[in-house]
Amino acid sequence: MQVRNLIRAFDGQRVVNDVSFTVSPGEVACLLGPSGCGKSTTLRIIAGVDMQDSGSIHVDGKLVCDTVYRVPPERRAIGLMFQDFALFPHLPVSENVAFGLKGGYRANRERVGALLERVHMSRHVDSYPHELSGGEQQRVALARALAPQPRVLLMDEPFSGLDERLRDGIRDDTLALLKDEGTAVLLVTHEPHEAMRMADQILLMRNGSIVQQGAPYNLYNAPVDRMAAAFFSDINVLTGRVQGALTQTPFGQFLTPGVPDGSEVEIVIRPQHLKIDFDRGGHGPAPTRENGTAALARVTRARYLGRESLVEFTTEAGAIALTATVPGVFLPPPSTPMWLMLRRDRVFVFPKN
Numbered sequence: 001m002q003v004r005n006l007i008r009a010f011d012g013q014r015v016v017n018d019v020s021f022t023v024s025p026g027e028v029a030c031l032l033g034p035s036g037c038g039k040s041t042t043l044r045i046i047a048g049v050d051m052q053d054s055g056s057i058h059v060d061g062k063l064v065c066d067t068v069y070r071v072p073p074e075r076r077a078i079g080l081m082f083q084d085f086a087l088f089p090h091l092p093v094s095e096n097v098a099f100g101l102k103g104g105y106r107a108n109r110e111r112v113g114a115l116l117e118r119v120h121m122s123r124h125v126d127s128y129p130h131e132l133s134g135g136e137q138q139r140v141a142l143a144r145a146l147a148p149q150p151r152v153l154l155m156d157e158p159f160s161g162l163d164e165r166l167r168d169g170i171r172d173d174t175l176a177l178l179k180d181e182g183t184a185v186l187l188v189t190h191e192p193h194e195a196m197r198m199a200d201q202i203l204l205m206r207n208g209s210i211v212q213q214g215a216p217y218n219l220y221n222a223p224v225d226r227m228a229a230a231f232f233s234d235i236n237v238l239t240g241r242v243q244g245a246l247t248q249t250p251f252g253q254f255l256t257p258g259v260p261d262g263s264e265v266e267i268v269i270r271p272q273h274l275k276i277d278f279d280r281g282g283h284g285p286a287p288t289r290e291n292g293t294a295a296l297a298r299v300t301r302a303r304y305l306g307r308e309s310l311v312e313f314t315t316e317a318g319a320i321a322l323t324a325t326v327p328g329v330f331l332p333p334p335s336t337p338m339w340l341m342l343r344r345d346r347v348f349v350f351p352k353n
């Protein structure tokens with residue numbers, strides 16, 4: 001599916017602002033962004049229940065809609081699975097899954113049976129929706145959406161109604177089935193964890209625009225700006241002023257090429273990429289190429305989170321507040337002096353807006 005230059009405004013306000021992307025068969029793309037950024041509107045336009053002001057959508061190279069031509073929603077070969085995936089309460093599972101198929105369950109026993117087996121729901125073929133748990137209903141809804149073999153499947157927060165502990169298992173099962181079916185999937189979510197787990201490609205959306213797109217690895221390890229970095233984890237931010245393409249900090253100098261002298265930059269690092277060393281009578285570790293210069297800091301608070309500990313510090317120079325995560329149990333008392341270093345290969349430097 002190719003989406004090109006979609007624009008949609010409400011009351012003169014662009015809610016979808018020049019959005020373009022491609023999803024290939026068998027690929028899962030996640031449209032990720034905070035509430036209100038325009039994700040659902042984009043999905044609704046692709047589904048055909050809303051209309052763009054400009055831009056076009058192609059499926060398998062064929063035009064589905066632009067501003068003059070429009071295939072009706074039911075003839076788009078696009079499947080839908082929305083948040084409240086409502087199954088038809090008066091129909092058994094078999095008829096729910098067969099709903100989009102010509103001839104109903106009677107004419108499609110094989111396809112329906114195969115799909116139900118695939119989602120581990122065969123034994124519920126005659127059950128009614130109210131007899132199923134939320135997770136089971138979700139599995140049936142997935143089978144129903146895939147039954148007519150759509151070329152594209154649109155999923156809007158499909159797992160948000162489920163118990164947190166069930167979600168990862170259902171996400172993995174869903175992903176396996178989607179891959180087998182070879183459908184192009186566009187999944188809308190506001191949860192970075194979900195996008196990282198499901199996506200081949202993440203489309204990071206903010207204020208109606210896609211600000212970054214790529215594989216989860218790229219978005220996590222090469223964010224385009226501070227907000228993109230902050231979307232995937234807590235971050236530490238140091239600010240500094242550029243002088244001769246360098247920015248001076250308590251952790252040594254950082255290269256900031258291309259940023260004009262005198263302008264401010266933000267140096268961003270995730271908590272797990274801070275290195276901690278003990279104080280040895282007022283001395284810390286020697287500077288290295290990998291970790292730069294160590295800065296003395298004091299513990300302000302330490303908390304145990306289960307898999308890791310979260311330790312907050314304030315640097316002696318500049319009184320910068322920083323947070324580090326350390327695997328396992330590490331709970332130094334407040335005021336403990338420690339030396340902090342920033343893993344240089346994990347630091348992002350952005351001009352300050």
Ligand SMILES: Nc1ncnc2c1ncn2[C@@H]1O[C@H](COP(=O)(O)OP(=O)(O)OP(=O)(O)O)[C@@H](O)[C@H]1O
Pocket residue numbers: 010015033034035036037038039040041042190
């Ligand atoms: N029919 C409409 N008329 C006016 N404004 C609308 C309409 N539909 C959506 N909007 C506005 O467009 C913006 C984007 O909404 P949209 O539902 O696409 O965002 P979203 O990213 O999916 O958020 P959420 O996750 O909360 O659904 C919101 O500010 C919303 O109020």
